[in-house]
Amino acid sequence: MSAAEFDWNLATVWETIAEELPDAPAQIQGERTFTWADFERRANGVARTLLDGRASRDDRVTQYLRNSPEYLEVSHAAFKIGIPAINSNYRYRDEELRYLWEDADVTAVVFHGSFTATVGALRDRVPRVRQWIHVDDGTQPCPEWAIPYEQAAAASAERVRAPWGRGGDDLFLLYTGGTTGMPKGVMWRAADMLRQVNDVSTVHYALEDGAEGIRRDLRGPGQAHISGSPYMHGTGYFGATMAMHGGGCVVSLTAPGFDAAELLDSIDRYRVASLAISGEVFAKRIVDALAAEPGRWDSSTIRNVLTSGGMLGEQSKRALLEHWPAAAILDGFSSSEGFGMGWSLATKDSIPETGRFAPGPNVWVLDEHEQPVEPGSGVIGKLVVRNRLPMGYYKDPDKTARTFREINGVRTSVPGDHGIIHPDGTIQLMGRDSLCITSGGEKIFTEEVEGVILDHEAVTDVLVVGVPDPQWGQSVAAVVSVEPGAAPTAAELIGHVKARLAGYKAPKHVVFVESVPRSPNGKADYPAARALAEAQRQPVA
Template structure:
């Protein structure tokens, strides 16, 4: 770390905000409200509990939690003592959880009561885990082998520090499952993670001025925010973290799944200015709820909608902005291996083409010879991120070496995404290596085709997959859901694609389904879509 860089992490920002705004609301969950002083004090209690349980510098605490105040408190506690908090997908089955917690070297788990049976069944197979902390969510009571969360949160009345301290080189681990394979931990230095948050937050501190700079630039309580998508994924977590970074208040919904009506109620009740969602799976439910009860919600305070982790089509953007005319929808294109790859900003009067982004300042688009792609050339290049990057994948040096490579003398991240650079410098996202379809010797990137199909007025969601084909090697198949009562002929959708893309990229078949397979967080479930395409494939129509 250079002498000019600060040597602390996000906890220092949050502690300073708690000192400056002790009585301002930091988190709201249903009828529970926690001030910034509450938030900081409770995190100190969790930090003390972890240290009393013999936590060391190489230990990790897992967050097996739905969106709730406890999630961000545990995150704050981990930053305070300089250890990683491990995001755990609460939809994982037993073996997936066991793999994750063993891979991450987890020694403590904070879990919601509704997950007690799953945790209880796993305890005997995870001998490294010394502490289990139970969060009461009104379901199963705290078992005798766990610590009640409220007891842990009350364990300290003073600021907690670990014997080894905290610093910019502390490890921040973000586990991601991607579209294929087992979850893998992306390692960030805490200082780089903090800088990334600071760069994109509404309030930007001169971090090299330290605590004095935070006090000077804070300016008072920040905006109210809701993350509709889960904190266990990057979109929801960073949306909430960015709001907290500016002294804001984060509202977490009480329903165990995404409830658009509760979201809209909370927006009105708490005058929410920003929210984070993940693509069509969230937007469609919001739009449907608004259409069903058009006079119920005013939602006049919404100014910023962050969406990432799933493609959001022009129709959904237009429908949302009809209800939130003063808002801007920021469609962020990033990966756990490289933040800030691209942005697409939509307003009521300007809705960009789906899948088209302005590149981030640290993004290159390079050809197969690692030379910059010429704008307007139609050459498909790989997207490369430079400057502030992860250290690599946790305990996987081989995969790290493949993704984090030196190119032209610069250390880079090459997550596998591809795009075309248009003449105006914008990037048309094509898709990932792992999802590329080869048909008749031509490479076809799924997200390019999905973006075009999604812009058809009848289509509500789509995934594009390749299935084995004796003539083409692979055939392009679109798995599509449509508006109720509107099922255009497959030939019409295929013509729609051919009007904007080369003919070989158009689907050979279209499979209509009620719901396109996605995880509840909005991420595409390509294996299930491929199975649908293979089992229900129609006769070719083109």
């Protein structure tokens, strides 16, 4: 069997690890610890519950959950029976959830008790859902129309298989909200998703050898990991998945929002080696907590910090590495439509420029004629991913055709990101088509400008948007938060940008805010930033 022909998914990896390391910890949250044998047994119970009398390959289960052991147990159960587990954003409001569950054809919802009222109000509006499974988080009791999660987890002590089997062609469906529009489902083959995890994890199995290859290459219990980012988003989920891929232990925080002190307590208590966060919104809180109570925590075990989904500036990287000098910060540039677009590695002695990445092996940068951009030419090109790609968008052939296109005889993904190639082959990320500002006929990419502003010593966070301008069509506005006690002027920040970029890219409006609008996972809320800019902008003299 060749590596391209294996016909199984991530469940085979986790089942084999559970056989080899039954007593090793797999998941921890607060005072709850689950071994790998527990993880396997409980996922089998959930899988058995999902296989009710009406079950079919077309079923989908969604995790309407905060970070918790149950989230990954449901994911494992879904892999076992060959159906997608759908990530539900717990910050969505009723109509957004209804849209997502209808669009994804969800048939089972696993939800935390704190979301009981929302779920109850939606039940009659999502008729396809036939199972509601309640996870007790100490808030609301299980309603009579739902199944208690612990009952579901105890439903089978034996390994569960669906009547239709499972394989590499099973659907892995990742919903992404992006920066604009309603959420959309990106379809991956389960085997391709597994390959991707296997490529970037600390343990790489010979997938062509099946379970025997996993047993041979597993090196005993792996590292402890924490995803500060929500599992409902790719950074948090894949950070946790990669840790478990190597037989590690995933620690889920207990606070409903991100609590830097709890994170640092957990790193200290469980000797955590790897961490996943999403940019400045997490890094700043960690650095502030460390600075406020020096000596409280021993976080010397941290070796790997993965950040993605939000830009992380040089200052924050430098501050984190002052506290964690043995660590490496891996800044991943990726999208749901094409993993592994680029990487930036920072260590205490080497911190690269913000927004500058080494391209992934499957990335092209193409000009407007779809020809390769010459390094050092200064031409802004579109980033194109080839080889291992999603199948497209779920139930949206038109969007699929626009994003997944054949270029020069090769099927590619064109998510809409742009960059320039430096002479050394690294890529400077410029921004996305959907966020591009056109001012006086010039195109300005937001992330390029954000990266420069973020490197100002007083700035803690920034979003750049285009606002209407009667003369130029659009002008650049920056929504900025700064360090406590700092008072940079708008003119100072504009001059900082002009020192590194063409003058037309500099903001014409700077709005100072206490907190730049972002979602809890660190993703930019550009519509909110634009509303702030339009309401408060004042031209700089």
